Amino acid sequence: MQLKLSLRHVAALMISAALLQVSLKAFAQSSGSEPTLSAGFSFSENSGEELFASVCQGCHMSDGKGATGAGTYPSLAANRKLEAVGYAVDVVVNGQRGMPGFGTMMSDDQVAAVVNYLRTHFGNAYRDAATPEDVRVVRR
């Protein structure tokens, strides 16, 4: 009986290892509509669209319109506050009130990408783009 259990355990481990390969492959292939699960503390998504879908959408929702319960996640749709590039960059990097800052979890390029995505979607059509340099200067 003991031996049987032990063999079963070995078999289980082998299956685990095999499944792991499959699963990691699945993580690597994630993109676009399929949300990514990053491998570390920081976000591995690169495009503004992916970052929005994996981070911002958690609170601001997939349509960017936010949501209301006991408090409100503000709408990012047609949002005049996004007019100033520096403001949007600062909020993403350093947070604001209950919103955590993402400065330690995103590179300069990632912050610029997600800000540019927000400022050109959801009824926003700002022409000027955030640059990695804009991000670097607001890091505290």
Next chain:
Amino acid sequence: MQSEPAKVTKRDLLSLIGAVSGSAAMYHAMTSLGFAADSGYLGPIRLEGDPKGASVLILGAGLAGMTAALELRQAGYEVKVLEFNSRPGGRNWTLRGGDSFTELGGMRQTCEFDQGLYINPGPWRIPYHHRAVLDYCKRFGIALEPFIQLNYNAFLHSTKAFAGAPQRIRDIKADFQGQLAELLAKTTQQGRLDEVLSKEDREILMQALRSWGALDQNYAYKASLVSADFRGYARAPGGGLDAAPIPGEPIDLTDILESKLWRYLQNFALHAFQTTMFQPAGGMDMIGKAFARELGDVIRYDAKVTRIQQDDSGVTVSYVDLGDPATPQLAKADWCVCTIPLSILSQLPIDVGTRMKAAIDAVPYAASVKIGLQFRRRFWEEDEAIYGGISYTDLPIRQIAYPNTGYNSTGRGVLLGAYVFGGANAYELTSMPPAERVARAVECGAILHPQYRAEYENGVAVAWHRMPFALGCAGSWTDAARAAHYTDLCQIDGRIVLAGEHVSYLPAWQEGAILSALDAITRLHERVVKT
């Protein structure tokens, strides 16, 4: 004349301090005289002096708000509580079969667990030194059972080590400790500690290393019945013929170091997680429900606060009943204890000074996700002899926690299939629809436990940023924010004082919520009886 010994007892001294300086000073003095238990809890609060019918409006029926309401009412105040949810407890919450909830964004989940099975989506464990929580449990007659933080037979798992095979905590712990002991023994024998330790102490150290590390008579850690006493056996000792134990081969130190599995051992060493830990039998919400039972109809549910005003004569709180959101209502009182999470309070118009307002605005709320999964059978017990405790992994689920109750029973069981706190994955899982969070948890968990594939039945996923009553898991203080704002957050601003885990040095712990409430009402009461 026979004189009494001229001895001032601690109690005398405390009475004196209390009489001269007020109860807050006494509370502080008790702490410094060592009366205080680990968390600073001093036993049931005594608010002495007549509040002369003063009224207090309490915002939030979580543990902080209900502690304040219960103790203030006991002290003679007229109390009323406004609560957003239609249940008490706030983040003190348990999900059982039949429970439904809707997250921000409108997605609704109904928990499909069998009778008697549950998860605690919020707080789930109580350290032995959280004496305030334990005392309220005792006062309410809440049965506690052990929460298993360390199960030697659970797993540590890295996707990047041991070809992805999970390792038993026991093996990693014993083999790591044993080989560190061997290394230190060699170093000692080579004379490299001669300048640090006396000859006598070096001899004692060698004994200690042998005892602590399971070293053999040559100070080596290797496959032997000595190391097997710690790490277990390839074949365990049995009875009868051919039952002699066979030791297993230790995992090489280099492999352990490079696997980084050692980092999880901290989860068993930290003061907050040291044995003994507890959970209420039947679910964490036994605590919130007991408070609410004591308070009775003092709590008004489904009340959404929209504005908090104060002037010299009192506090006026605007709110709406969620069943009739178009009709604004007012609640008035002499004082206000506000336990609304800062994630929400920072958005409300509130009459407080600029310093307190800055403090309210200074605390971001952490992302966290918990996922409960029901299985047809308790395979972790039946197949793997894992009874309670937690497996840790670098997969996005981070943890699999096994139920610390109902051991060895047949039938279905519920695992905590993910507990993610902060980091990219907490946000990514929050961003997914609930069904996808559950599907990912099943996919990841099957890597540790292949039985998931055949045995999984249903699941429920709570993403704390999506919870309408919290907008986040807990206040996420940095040292800089604390230095700049914490003292301001604790002040009584006119007629308003804040309480909750966010007004404590125990963020995300129930103990912090209760202690902050006790401190807030102690200072508030002092002000009331003086005026």
